[in-house]
Amino acid sequence: MPALFLAGSLALAIGCDGGDEDDTGGGSGGEDRSATILALEGDAAAGATLFTSSGCSIEACHGADGVSGAAMPSLGTSVMASDDAQIVNTFLNGKGGMPQQSNLSDQALADLLAYVSDTFG
Numbered sequence: 292m293p294a295l296f297l298a299g300s301l302a303l304a305i306g307c308d309g310g311d312e313d314d315t316g317g318g319s320g321g322e323d324r325s326a327t328i329l330a331l332e333g334d335a336a337a338g339a340t341l342f343t344s345s346g347c348s349i350e351a352c353h354g355a356d357g358v359s360g361a362a363m364p365s366l367g368t369s370v371m372a373s374d375d376a377q378i379v380n381t382f383l384n385g386k387g388g389m390p391q392q393s394n395l396s397d398q399a400l401a402d403l404l405a406y407v408s409d410t411f412g
Contacts, residue, residue: 328400342407
C-alpha cells in the first residue's frame, strides 16, 4: 500500500502544465518513447527553467521549492520513491490528477527528469 500511495503522490506531484513544445517520438508515451527519453542526457538547468516557466512552481502546484505546494505532495518524497522509468512513465501518461506531459519533446522530458532527480532524488 505505501508503494501505491507514493506512486500516486508522484503522479500528482509532477502534474503541471508542460508548455507548448512539439512532441518528438509521437503518441502519448509507449515503451519505445520511454527508452528514448531515458537514453538522452538531460540538462538539469534546462529542466529547472522548464519547471519554473511551465507553472509547476506555483503555490497551487509544487511551490517554488518543489515541496511546499498547497495541492501537490512534496517532490522530495515522491521522486525519492520512484526510479527514472517510473518518473518518465508518469510524465508521458499522467496518473491520477496529473495530466500527460507528452506534448513536451523527448529532450525537454529528459531535462525535466534530470532536474527532479538531481534536486529531489
